[in-house]
Amino acid sequence: xxxxxxxxxxxxxxxxxxxxxxxxxxxxxxxxxxxxxxxxxxxxxxxxxxxxxxxxxxxxxxxxxxxxxxxxxxxxxxxxxxxxxxxxxxxxxxxxxxxxxxxxxxxxxxxxxxxxxxxxxxxxxxxxxxxxxxxxxxxxxxxxxxxxxxxxxxxxxxxxxxxxxxxxxxxxxxxxxxxxxxxxxxxxxxxxxxxxxxxxxxxxxxxxxxxxxxxxxxxxxxxxxxxxxxxxxxxxxxxxxxxxxxxxxxxxxxxxxxxxxxxxxxxxxxxxxxxxxxxxxxxxxxxxxxxxxxxxxxxxxxxxxxxxxxxxxxxxx
Amino acid sequence: xxxxxxxxxxxxxxxxxxxxxxxxxxxxxxxxxxxxxxxxxxxxxxxxxxxxxxxxxxxxxxxxxxxxxxxxxxxxxxxxxxxxxxxxxxxxxxxxxxxxxxxxxxxxxxxxxxxxxxxxxxxxxxxxxxxxxxxxxxxxxxxxxxxxxxxxxxxxxxxxxxxxxxxxxxxxxxxxxxxxxxxxxxxxxxxxxxxxxxxxxxxxxxxxxxxxxxxxxxxxxxxxxxxxxxxxxxxxxxxxxxxxxxxxxxxx
Numbered sequence: 001x002x003x004x005x006x007x008x009x010x011x012x013x014x015x016x017x018x019x020x021x022x023x024x025x026x027x028x029x030x031x032x033x034x035x036x037x038x039x040x041x042x043x044x045x046x047x048x049x050x051x052x053x054x055x056x057x058x059x060x061x062x063x064x065x066x067x068x069x070x071x072x073x074x075x076x077x078x079x080x081x082x083x084x085x086x087x088x089x090x091x092x093x094x095x096x097x098x099x100x101x102x103x104x105x106x107x108x109x110x111x112x113x114x115x116x117x118x119x120x121x122x123x124x125x126x127x128x129x130x131x132x133x134x135x136x137x138x139x140x141x142x143x144x145x146x147x148x149x150x151x152x153x154x155x156x157x158x159x160x161x162x163x164x165x166x167x168x169x170x171x172x173x174x175x176x177x178x179x180x181x182x183x184x185x186x187x188x189x190x191x192x193x194x195x196x197x198x199x200x201x202x203x204x205x206x207x208x209x210x211x212x213x214x215x216x217x218x219x220x221x222x223x224x225x226x227x228x229x230x231x232x233x234x235x236x237x238x239x240x241x242x243x244x245x246x247x248x249x250x251x252x253x254x255x256x257x258x259x260x261x262x263x264x265x266x267x268x269x270x271x272x273x274x275x276x277x278x279x280x281x282x283x284x285x286x287x288x289x290x291x292x293x294x295x296x297x298x299x300x301x302x303x304x305x306x307x308x309x310x311x312x313x314x315x316x317x
Numbered sequence: 318x319x320x321x322x323x324x325x326x327x328x329x330x331x332x333x334x335x336x337x338x339x340x341x342x343x344x345x346x347x348x349x350x351x352x353x354x355x356x357x358x359x360x361x362x363x364x365x366x367x368x369x370x371x372x373x374x375x376x377x378x379x380x381x382x383x384x385x386x387x388x389x390x391x392x393x394x395x396x397x398x399x400x401x402x403x404x405x406x407x408x409x410x411x412x413x414x415x416x417x418x419x420x421x422x423x424x425x426x427x428x429x430x431x432x433x434x435x436x437x438x439x440x441x442x443x444x445x446x447x448x449x450x451x452x453x454x455x456x457x458x459x460x461x462x463x464x465x466x467x468x469x470x471x472x473x474x475x476x477x478x479x480x481x482x483x484x485x486x487x488x489x490x491x492x493x494x495x496x497x498x499x500x501x502x503x504x505x506x507x508x509x510x511x512x513x514x515x516x517x518x519x520x521x522x523x524x525x526x527x528x529x530x531x532x533x534x535x536x537x538x539x540x541x542x543x544x545x546x547x548x549x550x551x552x553x554x555x556x557x558x559x560x561x562x563x564x565x566x567x568x569x
Contacts, residue, residue, distance in 0.1 A: 054347035066561070081359065303468025
């Protein structure tokens with residue numbers, strides 16, 4: 001064995017000792033390549049999800065039915081853009097550039113949350129997304145506040161504060177609709193029917209089919225499994241559904257005293273994989289829209305760079 | 318026109334400018350040339366819509382017809398909107414967006430500065446708050462005019478094109494009818510002529526830095542303040558009001 005190899009063993013030992021003591025890994029610390037790769041993949045996917053997620057909600061800013069709703073929705077979508085920004089920065093601290101990440105998104109090499117590949121068809125979808133989609137995201141993000149990579153954990157602390165506001169406003173939209181006219185209530189129930197299952201899918205495959213989970217837990221990137229988080233989400237959400245007089249679109253929902261949680265029906269995993277593989281209702285449209293605005297913005301970015309360069313030269317002269 | 322009606326119409330003119338421009342800019346949310354600029358534009362859109370909201374609440378109170386700010390936004394038709402033609406122009410490209418912003422933001426900055434001194438205390442208070450935001454909007458747009466003018470051949474050409482096509486809407490910003498002039502005489506409304514030279518000198522300064530010339534020989538259009546709009550506004554309102562009008566009388 002050569003000394004380099006020994007050194008690496010020592011480095012791994014130090015890295016694992018840090019994790020064992022629940023210390024954060026910081027950008028300048030040594031880390032295993034696989035840890036870096038795992039996090040770059042996860043953080044950039046998370047950033048892309050925030051950015052692509054602006055589209056289905058942005059779809060309703062111009063049609064929001066009251067001034068208050070319009071302002072809140074616009075602020076919310078702006079928050080998502082801000083989250084994308086923190087997350088891209090966190091990923092950049094691991095040695096990947098924003099351009100590379102965007103390129104991966106545009107070419108399909110990087111994924112984003114599949115939930116955004118479903119269309120937003122009515123105003124009630126703004127309620128359902130805030131309540132269910134942000135609610136499911138929070139389950140994951142609260143856990144990630146204690147993730148082992150420092151910049152990611154700190155980004156999550158800020159993000160969680162805003163997400164819980166997003167969830168409340170979504171639930172409030174649904175509550176107002178559910179207690180409004182018959183048509184409004186129907187709109188709310190329809191949105192719940194369409195978003196319920198995709199929201200449960202947001203936690204990812206079942207534990208036994210989640211290839212990256214075990215390693216992520218070992219490295220304390222994740223601290224709970226997909227199924228644990230999904231169960232917690234169902235437990236929390238069912239009573240919220242009932243409270244506003246709507247019905248969970250799952251006949252198998254039943255309180256299970258023994259596990260102190262709800263039993264629920266089987267997710268349609270064929271649908272899950274169809275959307276993950278790029279064949280959901282909006283996969284192509286979301287990426288096409290993203291590429292379009294990126295390409296239309298090319299001359300603006302070039303102009304800004306050209307101007308900055310000229311300015312630098314003038315200053316240097 | 319009695320004084321309350323004049324004041325109501327005056328507030329609507331200010332609010333409609335802010336709303337329609339904010340709405341136009343909000344159409345760009347998620348479509349920006351890069352993420353930071355997307356955030357900046359959404360932020361400005363939100364400022365404009367927020368300012369409009371405060372003004373509509375006040376307008377509804379002045380009208381005294383038991384209406385809300387939402388009634389004024391969602392239940393007026395095209396001919397009742399009083400915004401200037403400039404703010405309803407479409408988002409043709411980023412140069413148009415920034416040129417439209419720059420022309421309006423420059424006007425709005427000097428306008429809000431003057432409105433702070435209005436004898437109407439509510440209008441003065443709203444203006445003081447709005448001015449803080451307008452100051453940032455002015456700097457943001459001005460910086461972009463300089464960047465795009467100075468940047469590349471393409472950006473310079475696009476920006477010139479935008480100025481040439483939007484310049485015809487500039488003079489309308491300073492038009493005032495008899496009812497408004499009456500409010501000026503009472504120290505309530507801003508005397509548009511008093512801010513005109515500041516407007517043109519700021520525009521000239523930034524355009525010169527950007528290497529652009531002020532367009533000349535352009536025929537000036539107007540009509541927005543009288544409710545005679547370009548064809549663009551109808552579509553904007555159709556979209557904005559569609560959900561609200563489809564479910565009359567409900568809460569959101």
